[in-house]
Amino acid sequence: MSQYAVELCEILVEEFFGDCCSAVASALLRHGRLTIPMLQKRTSLPGPKIRQALVSLMQHHMVLYVTVIENVREVTYYETQWKEIYNILRKGKDVYLISQKLNQEAASVVKYLSTQGRARVLEVFNAFDKKVDGSDEESRMMQKNLTELIYQKFLLVVQPRHLIPVGDQEMQLRIKHLDRRKSENVSEIKKNREVDDSVALEMLELRAADMSELQGLTRKPKESIPHPTKRRKRAVGSAPSVSTDLNNILDDDNSILVPDLSAHVRINSGKLSVLSKNARLTHWVERRIGKSTSLVYSHVLSMLEPRLFSISNQSPVFTLTTMELTRNFPNDIDVESSIVDKQYSVNSASNELRVMEKLNELDELAEEDNYEESVDENANRKSKVLAQHLELLADCSLKFISKIGNRGMGEWAVNFTHLTDMLRAIEYENFIEQKFGERAIRLLRIIKDKGKIEEKQLANIALLRQRDLRTVLQAMAEIGALELQEVPRSSDRAPSKTFFLWFHRPDRAYSLLLDELYHVIARLYMRLRDARAQRAQLIEKAERIDIKGNEEQYLQKFEQAELKKLYSYEEKLLLQASRLDDMVLVFRDNL
DSSP, X not given: OOXXXXXXXXXXXXXXXXXXXXXXXXXXXXXXXXXXXXXXXXXXXXXXXXHHHHHHHHHTTSEEEEEEEETTEEEEEEEEOHHHHHGGGGHHHHHHHHHHHSOHHHHHHHHHHHHHSEEEHHHHHHHTTOOTTOOSHHHHHHHXXXXXXXXXXXXXXXXXXXXXXXXXXXXXXXXXXXXXXTTOOSOHHHXXXXXXXXXXXXXXXXXXXXXXXXXXXXXXXXXXXXXXXOOOOOOTTOOOOTTOOGGGGOSSSSEEEEEOTTOEEEEOHHHHHHHHHHHHHHHHHHHHTOHHHHHHHHHHHHHHHHHHTOSSOOOSEEEEEHHHHHHHSOTTSOOGGGSOOGGGOSSHHHHHHHHHHHXXXXXXHHHXXXXXXXXXXXXXXXXXXXXXXXXXXXXXXXXXXEEEEOTTTOEEEEEHHHHHHHHHHHHHHHHHHHHHOHHHHHHHHHHHHHSEEEHHHHHHHHTOOHHHHHHHHHHHHHTTSOEEEEEESSTTOOGGGEEEEEEOOHHHHHHHHHHHHHHHHHHHHHHHHXXXXXXXXXXXXXXXXXXXXXXXXXXXXXXXXXXHHHHHHHHHHHHHHHHHHHHHHHXXXXX
């Protein structure tokens, strides 16, 4: 963890939790695991205040704990989860994503949980003044939203072991399995191997239990729900749709899934990070191909979302067929008009031949497959159009998807490892282009293509003079985008007899950029804090109950102007921090 990430986390905790929590978090971030007596020495705070700060941070899973036996007594250590602290920046984005994916009421639930950290389902009902039995329309809507949030894993059910670091959980399981095998007469190597396998299997089972579809949900007789509606059948092979209502996630005709009132839930930041990255990928599809194809790709990614968190499928490659996409593609999205007909083509004869060949190929594939249900003419035409959009995605140089077979009018694969690497590469190139210009990105692409290249050879390939590119190369080397390797041709290592090879190391370049992003975001929040401190009296006056909402009546014109200027300044700084966070999302987290 870099010093800039530590500095940013300290600022965020101070901004949202106060000085006491910031002092405790800072000590844990800078010194690692500490006990309460150690924290008292590091922070000079009394024990009760430290305990209150730890409780507040543990409520948001920013601090975890583990109890161990030392000198025949129990000792509790605390450690920070710095990524959870950083996720404070994304709370607003999480609320917006849920409002787009589900509805505004579900977003209100996520907003409430983002302020509380975690809460019982019963507390959520009480906070919004809704009845848990769903006896009125608003309460039924709250029940439905909570069920969908839990079912689609936007909310995770909190277990006591979630407050223990994963490494300590594995250590506890390892000690337990070693105690069981004390009496076994086998070699230590074999015993350790078997224990490692047992620990890995048990951790996998615990994770599978966390991601179970029914985790945090209970069955309720259908008759107990006021004004029950008829259950609608879900399409075969479809993933849970965001527009699906509560009746679409029934287990059977006699019962319905409702949230467990005693379950503690919190926001699943991993799932929401995936949604943000999918939106970023869709943005690049729109830039490279077009709006309609980006809508098709967005739906492809949304269909694959449930599989990303599946325990049974650990492969980074996921597949789907054109027919599966057709059955689940919304009817209100028009993708047919985006495919250019022959009369609009520049070379109508060649385009007509190519389109007819593609349609004939799809017709042959449709005849070869034995589908259980007949496809009408509209669905068949829709499948052909979607297949054309998928072909565009596969033919793109960025390889958003790839074709792997002909099953179901075409089988397509999405490699999320490739997508992560590709997204980082194009985002980094975009950053270099904005910082140093088109010449820099041109040189970077040549160096990436050649691996290691000497400056003279680079000048010949780029059709530039050496003195013109040397400044650009040096500037990129200063930020870590390029590195220089010396290869002497003689033992005296004379500069005239030495090759100087330029090369690019992506991992190191991304890591240095990530540190710089943390540094810049921290400076933005420091500027925001200073701006508020300079106008502290004005802010305190504007936040009075009798003035809030009536600023024009109680504040003088120069105060209103100063307040408006401050809010505009805050908006600009927070917007810039949000844009930088989008880059952090790409370079730090995997899909």
